[in-house]
Structures are given as C-alpha cells and as structure tokens.
Amino acid sequence: MNKITIIGGGNLGKSIISGLAGSDLFEAKNITVVDKSIYNLKEVEDKLGVSTSQNIAESIENVKWVILCVQPRQLDAVLEKIKDIVTTDQILISTVTGTSITEINEIVPSNKVVRVMPNTGAAKKLSMTCIAANDDVKEELEIVKKMFDTIGETLIIEERLMQAATVLGASGIAFFLRFLRAMIQGGIQMGFHPHEAQIIAVQTAIGAATLVAENGTHPEREIDKVTTPQGCTIEGLNEMEHQGLSSSVIKGVMASYEKINTIK
Ligand SMILES: NC(=O)c1ccc[n+]([C@@H]2O[C@H](COP(=O)([O-])OP(=O)(O)OC[C@H]3O[C@@H](n4cnc5c(N)ncnc54)[C@H](OP(=O)(O)O)[C@@H]3O)[C@@H](O)[C@H]2O)c1
Missing domain, CATH: 3.40.50.720 (NAD(P)-binding Rossmann-like Domain)
Known part of the structure; x- marks a missing residue:
C-alpha cells in the first residue's frame, strides 16, 4: 500500500x-x-x-x-x-x-x-x-x-489557522515579489540597467532571508548589523517607515485575510 x-x-x-x-x-x-x-x-x-x-x-x-x-x-x-x-x-x-x-x-x-x-x-x-x-x-x-x-x-x-497560512505563505510569495519589484525600480532610478538591478536585488533578498533562516535571529538583529548611526541605511529605513512601509504591509496582509474569509 x-x-x-x-x-x-x-x-x-x-x-x-x-x-x-x-x-x-x-x-x-x-x-x-x-x-x-x-x-x-x-x-x-x-x-x-x-x-x-x-x-x-x-x-x-x-x-x-x-x-x-x-x-x-x-x-x-x-x-x-x-x-x-x-x-x-x-x-x-x-x-x-x-x-x-x-x-x-x-x-x-x-x-x-x-x-x-x-x-x-x-x-x-x-x-x-x-x-x-x-x-x-x-x-x-x-x-x-x-x-x-x-x-x-x-x-x-491547527486547521483554524489554515486561512492565515494561505495569506502569509501562499499569497506571501506575491507580497515579497512586489517589494522586490520596488527595490529593482529604485535600483534603476539610481542608474543600474534593469537586469543588473534585478540581479542585485534578488541576491540581496536571498542573502537577507538566509541570514534570518540560518542564524535563527529576529530580522531586526540583522538590520542592526547593517545600520550605521547617522548612515544611509537608517536614513532610508526611517523614510520608508514615515511613508508607512510596515503599516501598509500589515494592513495588506489583514485585507487579504479578511478577503479570504469571505471567499466561498
Ligand atoms: N499554485 C499554488 O501555489 C498553490 C498553493 C497552495 C494551494 N494551491 C491549491 O492547489 C490546488 C491546485 O492548484 P494548481 O495551481 O496546481 O491548479 P491547476 O494548475 O489548475 O491544476 C489543476 C489540474 O487538475 C486538473 N483537473 C481538474 N479536475 C480534474 C478531474 N476531474 N480529473 C482530472 N484532472 C482534473 C486540471 O485540468 P483542467 O485545467 O483541464 O481543468 C488541472 O490540470 C488549488 O486548489 C489551489 O488553490 C495552489
């Protein structure tokens, strides 16, 4: 059998x-x-x-x-x-x-x-x-x-979390890819050709995810390691937050979750 x-x-x-x-x-x-x-x-x-x-x-x-x-x-x-x-x-x-x-x-x-x-x-x-x-x-x-x-x-x-798993894991692929696309667009605006910006952004995303996956650290610990006081990274991060990055991602995840609960 x-x-x-x-x-x-x-x-x-x-x-x-x-x-x-x-x-x-x-x-x-x-x-x-x-x-x-x-x-x-x-x-x-x-x-x-x-x-x-x-x-x-x-x-x-x-x-x-x-x-x-x-x-x-x-x-x-x-x-x-x-x-x-x-x-x-x-x-x-x-x-x-x-x-x-x-x-x-x-x-x-x-x-x-x-x-x-x-x-x-x-x-x-x-x-x-x-x-x-x-x-x-x-x-x-x-x-x-x-x-x-x-x-x-x-x-x-638990089965009660299956809809949440669908949003975080399955729709999550699209959410991460939209962020990746935005990074590529930023790279092009700074002067890279699209394929170069894509290579850099993709490999950076793999590196970032692998650091967290293999070190078992919280993302913020890895962020701290690349964030020099008064440097360019914190300037970029804070601007993204002023523009609502974390808030819009959480709201997007929750909108997706509300929608999935109305399907069928
Ligand atoms: N893709 C993902 O990332 C993902 C992730 C998690 C869960 N899921 C779920 O996994 C399921 C499959 O997704 P998928 O993307 O693989 O769908 P898909 O590409 O449409 O594949 C389903 C296949 O099953 C065939 N099929 C349908 N009814 C059949 C029948 N009675 N007898 C024999 N074959 C039949 C379809 O043929 P026809 O096209 O000719 O009808 C099609 O080739 C979905 O319920 C989806 O929600 C998908």
Whole structure:
C-alpha cells in the first residue's frame, strides 16, 4: 500500500510529484498522476517516470494516499467521483484552498483528511507548506509532513489557522515579489540597467532571508548589523517607515485575510 495518486497534475501538482518522485518515500512507478490534460500527463511521465491515468476511479485502486490537487471549484466534482470508491483506510490529502476538513468529510465521510497549504516555491523545492489535520490523524500527519519535506519547509498547524497560512505563505510569495519589484525600480532610478538591478536585488533578498533562516535571529538583529548611526541605511529605513512601509504591509496582509474569509 505504499502507493500514492495525485488528482490534478497542474502547476502545484507537478511540483509535488517532482518532490515525491525524487525522494525515497515512493518508487516512481508507485506514483500515479491523474489529469484531464494528456500534455500534463506526458510531461510528468517523460520527466519523472511516474504512472499516469485519465481515469480517477482506476487510479485510486489499492492506493494508500490520494492527493487532491484541483482548483476549489473542481473539488466537489472530484469528491463526487471518488466517494463510492474510496475505502476507509485511504488517506485524502487536500491542497485545495479554502475547503475545510469538515466540508470534505460531508461528501466523503469515512476517510481521514489532511490539509496542506504549499506555495509556488515548491517548483524549486523551496515551498513553505503548512499542514493540518484532526486530532485522530497523528501517525498519518507525520508521514504527510515527510512527503512535503521533499519540496521545502513544513510546519504542522491547527486547521483554524489554515486561512492565515494561505495569506502569509501562499499569497506571501506575491507580497515579497512586489517589494522586490520596488527595490529593482529604485535600483534603476539610481542608474543600474534593469537586469543588473534585478540581479542585485534578488541576491540581496536571498542573502537577507538566509541570514534570518540560518542564524535563527529576529530580522531586526540583522538590520542592526547593517545600520550605521547617522548612515544611509537608517536614513532610508526611517523614510520608508514615515511613508508607512510596515503599516501598509500589515494592513495588506489583514485585507487579504479578511478577503479570504469571505471567499466561498
Ligand atoms: N499554485 C499554488 O501555489 C498553490 C498553493 C497552495 C494551494 N494551491 C491549491 O492547489 C490546488 C491546485 O492548484 P494548481 O495551481 O496546481 O491548479 P491547476 O494548475 O489548475 O491544476 C489543476 C489540474 O487538475 C486538473 N483537473 C481538474 N479536475 C480534474 C478531474 N476531474 N480529473 C482530472 N484532472 C482534473 C486540471 O485540468 P483542467 O485545467 O483541464 O481543468 C488541472 O490540470 C488549488 O486548489 C489551489 O488553490 C495552489
């Protein structure tokens, strides 16, 4: 039963498949990808040697793990297709934004469900994946964590925080990239060509994030190290704060959070 099926081989599905196929958790032939698109299936078959199918029912036979990786609006149709076929020992892993474990269990009542919220960093094995399940799903939760460790960092959270995880982790990619774009624009205004400004800003962002990630320090400690009294860094930082940088980021995060709570 060390077999897994992924329903939905789109953007996120492909990244997850790539992580799993490159790990020692599953043999490639024991990973089956289901998608409507023959092109998506051929791509993962050629690149990763996994099995593929266009038939959901056949693909989940004798499989322990089923990853649901379709758009929120497509989920009910997939659950309707599998509800009379799944056996109670099969574990459903849902990547689907905004659909709770309870809602999934309303259609498929007898299966354990684990929710995961990765981000697009998964394509480079740099995802931040938050994972949640009900209290009775302990052993399986640890195995799912190992699966998503193959595409980056993981954190087990309470399900009530899943919407917040979506904003901070998944939308967070867009928020950081908008800041990166602003840095690049500043670099161009100071005289760099766009591609030069991008190289400098991107590498600086990687360096800044890596310092905090590897040193385990609070960002402000690392900021202090580059902030000379009366120097140019503090001048820039204070101007950004006078213009509302931290406040606008926090307000943006909270606006996103309020919105996600109204979707569906
Ligand atoms: N992308 C992210 O960063 C991210 C992060 C966290 C969570 N999520 C969640 O992950 C889920 C998947 O996202 P995604 O970006 O990978 O979506 P996607 O690129 O649209 O991939 C979904 C794939 O599933 C296929 N599909 C849909 N219904 C199917 C069915 N009944 N049978 C077989 N294949 C089916 C779709 O085919 P068609 O296009 O032909 O319908 C599509 O190829 C979403 O719920 C999203 O909210 C995504």
